[in-house]
Amino acid sequence: MSSLTGDVIGTWFSRREKATIAAAEEASLRSDRFRLEREADWRRLENIVARIERGRTGSVSDEDLLALPALYRTLVSSLAVARETSLDNATLAYLEGLAQRAWFVVYGPRVGLGGWLRGFFGGGWSAAVRSLGPDLLIALAVMVAGTVVGWLLVSGNPDWFYALMPAHPGDDRVPGASRAQLYATLFGKSHESGLSIFSAYLFSNNAQVSILCFALGFAFAVPSILLLIQNTALLGALLWLYHGQGLTFDLVGWLSVHGTTELFAILLAGASGIHIGRAMAFPGKRGVLDAAAQAGRRAATVMTGVVFMLIVAAVLEGYARQLLDATIPRLALGIAMLIWWLSYFFAFRRVRERGI
Structure with missing residues (x-):
């Protein structure tokens, strides 16, 4: 078995x-x-x-x-x-x-990094900025309104200054400061050290504000507009403070070194967020998601350049502003940077854009 x-x-x-x-x-x-x-x-x-x-x-x-x-x-x-x-x-x-x-x-991509950079700085970025035309005007109007609001708030009640201006220990830029104290915050800092650390901090802060303005555009751009108002209200408060001591012109020169680049970058970031929000609110014949995706791609191109502008602004603020210790040279540099950005974005065209 x-x-x-x-x-x-x-x-x-x-x-x-x-x-x-x-x-x-x-x-x-x-x-x-x-x-x-x-x-x-x-x-x-x-x-x-x-x-x-x-x-x-x-x-x-x-x-x-x-x-x-x-x-x-x-x-x-x-x-x-x-x-x-x-x-x-x-x-x-x-x-x-x-x-x-x-x-x-x-x-796969048809061009390498060098080719992409040539296309981006050779007209791609400026063309994307020009495509935000109405949104740039809206953002500019909001920033001007925010500056006026900041001025009016602190002029009516100086306590608003402390709500708008971040507090820093030992900062003399407060209501009641003397002309000499405010003057000392604008001049005589050409020999200060640690400027590279300061410029890195400024880049980080401004980049955060700009990215938030862009990223929050999906909420129909309402948070983007509020952020623009909040940040420019601080500018209005500063203008009011220095105007009271007859230092408006010196403050404008001090700010213009980096401000024409920095504020332009924030303007572009705000316009990018508004562009996305406006596309979602008024998609036309397209679906909301399709309209948002198309606007997002265009705005993302603009934001890539915004990061570059913020790097330039941080270098100018951390170095050039301290090295130029007089109002006229500072103002000249600020105006030159503004003319450069305006020319690049609105006067510069690639050959094929002109149809040649």
Whole structure:
């Protein structure tokens, strides 16, 4: 009895082993057959991709370039089949690697970092800024209104100054300060150290305000407008304080060194947020999400440049303003920067934008 049972079990295992071997052989044959049927297209695609990767695009024939998208789609289809049918790992790894390389050739970026920078600073950024025309006017009106509101608040009740102006220990810029104290905050700081740390702090603070103005645009731009009012109200409070001691002109010169760049950057950030909010509130015939996505892409291009402007403003505030210890040179630099930004954004055109 036990001998018969052993024979039965041995026969069952033998059949199971044979079935496993047969299945493995069939899978191997299926994998080989699958590869042989499509390998010519894979090799052709690999050859095209390799030449393009080596920068030898000129050696690729027109026929191969036209066939490239179809070959890529065929490869992706083959990869999907290979995954579903559990073909051998070597074939699967080969297809996955080739698919990744081919994707960058077919759909990847067409220019490198240098080309992108040339396109961005060579007209892409300025064109994006000009596309925000109505939103720039709205943001500018809001910033002027915020400055007026700040002035009126502190002139009616000086206690508002402490609510608007962040408190710093030992800061003499407070209501009741003498002319000499306020004058000392504007001049005589050319030999101060730690300016690089100060400029990094300023960049971080201004970048935070600008990014918030942009990011909160999705709430129909209401938070963006409020942030613009809050930040420019501080400017109005400062103007009121220094005006009381006859130092308005000196304060304007002190602020203009970096302010024409910094305030312009904040203006662009606010306009970007307003642009998104306005697109969501008035999408027209488009869906709200489509309108927001399109406006967001345009505003994101502007915001990329805003970061660059804030870096420039931080350097000017942390260094140039201290090195120029007189009002006229400061004002001259501030006006020169303003003329530069206005010319770049609104006068500069790429050749193809003029239709030449």
